[in-house]
Amino acid sequence: xxxxxxxxxxxxxxxxxxxxxxxxxxxxxxxxxxxxxxxxxxxxxxxxxxxxxxxxxxxxxxxxxxxxxxxxxxxxxxxxxxxxxxxxxxxxxxxxxxxxxxxxxxxxxxxxxxxxxxxxxxxxxxxxxxxxxxxxxxxxxxxxxxxxxxxxxxxxxxxxxxxxxxxxxxxxxxxxxxxxxxxxxxxxxxxxxxxxxxxxxxxxxxxxxxxxxxxxxxxxxxxxxxxxxxxxxxxxxxxxxxxxxxxxxxxxxxxxxxxxxxxxxxxxxxxxxxxxxxxxxxxxxxxxxxxxxxxxxxxxxxxxxxxxxxxxxxxxxxxxxxxxxxxxxxxxxxxxxxxxxxxxxxxxxxxxxxxxxxxxxxxxxxxxxxxxxxxxxxxxxxxxxxxxxxxxxxxxxxxxxxxxxxxxxxxxxxxxxxxxxxxxxxxxxxxxxxxxxxxxxxxxxxxxxxxxxxxxxxxxxxxxxxxxxxxxxxxxxxxxxxxxxxxxxxxx
Amino acid sequence: xxxxxxxxxxxxxxxxxxxxxxxxxxxxxxxxxxxxxxxxxxxxxxxxxxxxxxxxxxxxxxxxxxxxxxxxxxxxxxxxxxxxxxxxxxxxxxxxxxxxxxxxxxxxxxxxxxxxxxxxxxxxxxxxxxxxxxxxxxxxxxxxxxxxxxxxxxxxxxxxxxxxxxxxxxxxxxxxxxxxxxxxxxxxxxxxxxxxxxxxxxxxxxxxxxxxxxxxxxxxxxxxxxxxxxxxxxxxxxxxxxxxxxxxxxxxxxxxxxxxxxxxxxxxxxxxxxxxxxx
Numbered sequence: 001x002x003x004x005x006x007x008x009x010x011x012x013x014x015x016x017x018x019x020x021x022x023x024x025x026x027x028x029x030x031x032x033x034x035x036x037x038x039x040x041x042x043x044x045x046x047x048x049x050x051x052x053x054x055x056x057x058x059x060x061x062x063x064x065x066x067x068x069x070x071x072x073x074x075x076x077x078x079x080x081x082x083x084x085x086x087x088x089x090x091x092x093x094x095x096x097x098x099x100x101x102x103x104x105x106x107x108x109x110x111x112x113x114x115x116x117x118x119x120x121x122x123x124x125x126x127x128x129x130x131x132x133x134x135x136x137x138x139x140x141x142x143x144x145x146x147x148x149x150x151x152x153x154x155x156x157x158x159x160x161x162x163x164x165x166x167x168x169x170x171x172x173x174x175x176x177x178x179x180x181x182x183x184x185x186x187x188x189x190x191x192x193x194x195x196x197x198x199x200x201x202x203x204x205x206x207x208x209x210x211x212x213x214x215x216x217x218x219x220x221x222x223x224x225x226x227x228x229x230x231x232x233x234x235x236x237x238x239x240x241x242x243x244x245x246x247x248x249x250x251x252x253x254x255x256x257x258x259x260x261x262x263x264x265x266x267x268x269x270x271x272x273x274x275x276x277x278x279x280x281x282x283x284x285x286x287x288x289x290x291x292x293x294x295x296x297x298x299x300x301x302x303x304x305x306x307x308x309x310x311x312x313x314x315x316x317x318x319x320x321x322x323x324x325x326x327x328x329x330x331x332x333x334x335x336x337x338x339x340x341x342x343x344x345x346x347x348x349x350x351x352x353x354x355x356x357x358x359x360x361x362x363x364x365x366x367x368x369x370x371x372x373x374x375x376x377x378x379x380x381x382x383x384x385x386x387x388x389x390x391x392x393x394x395x396x397x398x399x400x401x402x403x404x405x406x407x408x409x410x411x412x413x414x415x416x417x418x419x420x421x422x423x424x425x426x427x428x429x430x431x432x433x434x435x436x437x438x439x440x441x442x443x444x445x446x447x448x449x450x451x452x453x454x455x456x457x458x459x460x461x462x463x464x465x466x467x468x469x470x471x472x473x474x475x476x477x478x479x480x481x482x483x484x485x486x487x488x489x490x491x492x
Numbered sequence: 493x494x495x496x497x498x499x500x501x502x503x504x505x506x507x508x509x510x511x512x513x514x515x516x517x518x519x520x521x522x523x524x525x526x527x528x529x530x531x532x533x534x535x536x537x538x539x540x541x542x543x544x545x546x547x548x549x550x551x552x553x554x555x556x557x558x559x560x561x562x563x564x565x566x567x568x569x570x571x572x573x574x575x576x577x578x579x580x581x582x583x584x585x586x587x588x589x590x591x592x593x594x595x596x597x598x599x600x601x602x603x604x605x606x607x608x609x610x611x612x613x614x615x616x617x618x619x620x621x622x623x624x625x626x627x628x629x630x631x632x633x634x635x636x637x638x639x640x641x642x643x644x645x646x647x648x649x650x651x652x653x654x655x656x657x658x659x660x661x662x663x664x665x666x667x668x669x670x671x672x673x674x675x676x677x678x679x680x681x682x683x684x685x686x687x688x689x690x691x692x693x694x695x696x697x698x699x700x701x702x703x704x705x706x707x708x709x710x711x712x713x714x715x716x717x718x719x720x721x722x723x724x725x726x727x728x729x730x731x732x733x734x735x736x737x738x739x740x741x742x743x744x745x746x747x748x749x750x751x752x753x754x755x756x757x758x759x760x761x762x763x764x765x766x767x768x769x770x771x
Contacts, residue, residue, distance in 0.1 A: 048602050118674070122682050133637075133683055140683060141667060221678075223669040227642070230579065231668075234643025237582055237606040370550060448583055457589040460575075 012421040019422055041238040042245055053232045054245065060228030061249055064240065067146050067224060068211045074150035075210070076203075079157025086162045104155035109148070110216055116148040117141070117220040123355060145217035154209045160206060164199030165191060197268050204261030208435075211253060215438035225249060226440055239448055247441050254436030260286075297454045336388040397461070408469065409476025416481050426469040427477070433472035513559070522591050522728035532569040534560040535584050535593040535720070536654075537574035539672045541696030542752045542759045543596045555752040560594040562744060566670075566735050577671070578643045582607055583719045592732060593720030596690065599647045608725065609718030610732045615765040617711030618649050620677065620686040621674065621680040621694040623704065625685070630709040636685035639675040642668035646689040649713040672697065685726040690715050692753065692761050740767040 005011055042054035085097030104112065117140075121129045133140055168191060176186045218227035229246035233239035259282065267283035315323065364371075372391045388396070415427030434442060447463040458466070526532045537544040544554035552573060564571035567735075568682055574590050581595045585607045599609045620633060627633065634657050640647045647668055655664035667684060669675050676697045679687045687694065691707060698705040719736075721729050739745040745767065753761040 118677050118681070121683065129682060139664070141747070219670060219674075221669050223668075227668075232641060234579065235602075235648075237586070237603070239583060400560050448580075451589070457587065 006420050009421075016425065019426075037241065041232070041236050041241050046236065049235060052240075053236065056228045056231060057225065057242075057245055057249065060223060060225035060246075061253075063142075063223060064211075064214050064225040064253075065140070067149065067214045067217060067222070070154065071146045071214075072207055072210055074146075075153035075157055078112065078150060080152035080161050082154060082158035083161025084269045085159060085434065087165055090338060092338075092345055094329060095343065098339050101155045101158050101222055104152055105159070109152050109213055109281040110219065112152055113145060113148045113216055113220055116144040116151075120144070141217075141221045145214075145220050145222045149210065149213060149217070152213070153206065156206050156209075157203065160202045161195065163202075164195035167198045168194050170481040185220055200268055201261070201265050204257070208254060208257050208261070212259060212436075212438040214252070215440045217249075219439075226438065239444075240452070243441065243444055243449065247437055247445070250437045250438060250441060251433065258436075330415065362398070393461070397465050397468060400465050401472055405469045405472035405476055408473030409480055413477035413479075413480025416477065417484055431474045431477050432472055439467070439471050445469070517577060522725050523731055524727075526569050526591055526728070530569045531572050532564045532567060532592065533572040533574055533590045534564070534592040535574050535581050535595050536560060537577070537581075537595045538575045539577075540596055540693050541672075541700070542757075543693065543694075543696070543751050546596075555614075555748065556594045556596060558748045558751065560592075562739060562748065563592075563594075563732065566738065567731065578641055581672075581720060585722055588722065591722070591728070594683060595720070596693070596717055597720050598690075598715045599718035600645055603720075606723065608721045608723050608729055610721060610729065611768045612716040612718055613736050613767065614717035615763075616690040616692050616715040616717060617715040617750070618646055618688060618715055619691040619711060620688045620708045621698055621705050622686040622708050623679075624706045627708045630712065631657050633657070633686055633708075635661070636665065637683065638666050639678045639687040640666055640668055640685040641672060641675060641703060644671060644689065645713070645715065650688040653712050691760065695759045695761060704769065736767065737769055740769065 042057075043052060043462070045052050082100055085093045086101065088094045121132070121140075124132070132143075136143055172190065172194075175185065176190050181189070214224060215226040217224050218230065221227075223231075225246050229242040230407045232242035236242075263280070263283035263286055266280045267287055346449045370390055373388065389483070412427045412430055415423045416431060443464060446467040447458070447460070450463070450466075451457050509704070536552070536554075537649050538552065539545060540554070540556075542554050544552065544556040547553050557573070560573070561571055574584065576584055576590070576593060576595050581593045581597060582603060584590045585593050592610075593607075596614070597603075599612060600615075603609070620630065620638070621626070622633075630653065634654065638650055649667065651662050651666050654665060658667060667678065669678065672689070672693060675684075675687045675689070678684045680701070686708065687697075693713070694707060698707070719732055720734060736745070739748075746763070749763060751757075753759055753763070755762075
């Protein structure tokens with residue numbers, strides 16, 4: 001009975017309208033925020049500081065975009081190399097790549113950034129350190145944040161690249177090798193073009209996460225978007241307005257990246273010609289300059305340099321001799337490189353081992369309890385969970401967040417597939433808003449601004465856990481949706 | 493259709509959950525609320541030595557902690573300690589999450605737009621902390637990198653100082669971190685030439701590495717600390733002000749002061765002023 005009525009379009013529109021109107025009326029007229037909104041802080045010149053504070057958000061945006069682009073480019077190159085290394089038959093390369101991926105993927109980015117900024121320089125000799133601090137063309141804050149993000153994202157890209165490479169059928173490679181192509185020719189003409197087509201979609205979502213991760217650069221003193229919004233907050237105590245503005249900017253960035261991803265995905269799809277749509281037109285537009293450049297420049301160049309190769313099919317004795325010599329030389333050179341790599345690795349491990357041994361482990365030992373169990377063992381009863389902290393807190397938070405977000409993800413993921421509008425639209429809004437916003441921003445919202453809406457105060461633990469739950473929920477919802485669109489329509 | 497129904501039920505449940513918000517906290521005069529509950533919630537820092545920090549035994553101690561405890565004792569309420577940061581101490585007072593913020597906070601007019609303050613309960617000023625023997629006066633810091641904390645008056649003061657001394661890159665040369673401990677770490681590894689904030693905080697951290705760092709130059713700002721209180725709540729503000737004056741009058745204030753800043757401590761900071769007294 002309910003199902004019958006819910007399928008009526010007009011009823012859906014009416015319910016949707018009632019919901020929206022209800023929310024607008026309730027929060028617009030009846031709800032007392034207990035907070036006076038002062039949006040002019042963003043566009044009017046502040047009397048105390050003599051500047052338009054909203055402009056600093058644009059400065060932050062510039063830095064966010066810059067860090068995102070530079071570190072994404074570095075991560076793409078580094079990640080591709082590491083991803084290839086994970087498929088190497090030379091054991092030291094395989095182990096180094098695997099260790100890299102497992103290490104950087106499985107430690108929090110925040111800890112890594114702290115390491116690159118606060119700990120790394122201490123391991124360098126004083127002279128080198130001062131050279132980096134004073135002579136580096138960009139500030140060390142920017143440098144370490146960009147490098148840290150590149151290294152972190154590269155480990156994710158490496159896995160995407162590896163999966164893409166492994167998706168290439170073996171027979172194709174065997175055919176290529178038996179046609180007499182060398183490894184690099186196979187790599188260039190067969191493996192990489194095919195693999196990149198397979199890895200473009202996951203790469204796009206890595207790029208989106210990467211953009212959001214740049215918000216963490218604020219902890220090492222980089223004045224990017226999140227930092228600037230916090231700055232406005234601390235200068236004027238207008239946190240709500242500043243954070244809203246920053247969130248909208250992040251959402252706009254995410255939207256741009258998403259539509260870019262969609263356009264590329266449609267363009268690169270093999271076989272079927274895409275239907276004309278906004279995204280496909282955008283894709284055509286984006287690829288147009290590259291195709292022209294390719295057409296005008298590369299093909300004539302190739303034609304001039306390579307057209308004569310095919311005229312003679314047999315080598316002269318001299319040519320053959322050179323080829324043999326070159327092959328031996330390459331083989332020897334390869335051995336040398338491998339030996340050098342292995343030797344360098346052993347030396348690096350030795351240095352790292354010596355460095356680790358000389359650390360002051362006593363401090364770690366003395367604070368082990370704090371790190372693992374107690375934040376504040378002698379705390380009063382006002383402490384949360386008897387003063388638990390450190391690892392035990394993290395595990396508790398993760399368990400609650402995963403346990404609850406699974407159900408949110410299930411509900412919202414299915415909700416997004418629903419044909420009933422007033423279920424689908426709220427689900428889409430939830431998923432896209434949360435996925436387009438950095439976790440740090442979600443935490444700010446829950447911690448500082450949720451209390452304004454619900455008129456009650458949450459402590460740190462619960463705010464962080466709720467933020468984490470909502471954040472994970474949106475990601476799980478997309479996974480649920482992906483899994484649900486996999487099976488054929490007739491199965492249901 | 494099955495999926496439809498599950499989805500519908502799940503969303504309906506989620507919406508019902510969203511509507512069941514906890515009952516609002518009664519916003520009313522703080523004094524009556526504190527007296528009724530016999531609990532006073534104080535926002536206290538965790539990272540400011542010796543204002544409020546964790547000692548070796550992981551106990552939360554310091555001048556601000558003792559002040560808050562004493563105020564609560566005199567009011568006849570139990571103290572509930574809430575940890576705050578430079579970021580949260582004002583927002584928490586505004587939102588009523590704490591009744592007072594005893595968090596080495598400078599009484600500034602810009603801040604007074606959002607919350608109220610008690611009379612000054614501590615007199616501090618801003619200085620620079622640098623490697624020993626490297627600098628003698630403030631003008632030598634022009635063109636050098638300086639660490640400070642984001643969202644503090646120190647940040648504004650040090651930028652103004654560098655600007656007045658003629659540093660064209662003062663915006664770039666001041667690096668703002670989130671916490672005191674991070675500033676100190678940046679100073680230790682030589683990323684910055686100096687760390688600038690209230691002198692007692694600098695003294696507290698300098699005592700962690702005896703003989704390595706020293707304060708440079710004169711005070712370049714006054715930092716009168718006030719206890720942050722909810723806006724327009726005069727009965728509560730009177731209570732706090734009278735309590736501070738009572739503590740000064742009977743000597744309790746100096747006892748607490750000397751425990752943390754007296755000549756026998758690592759953080760010796762002579763008391764040169766007098767708390768405002770109303771006859």
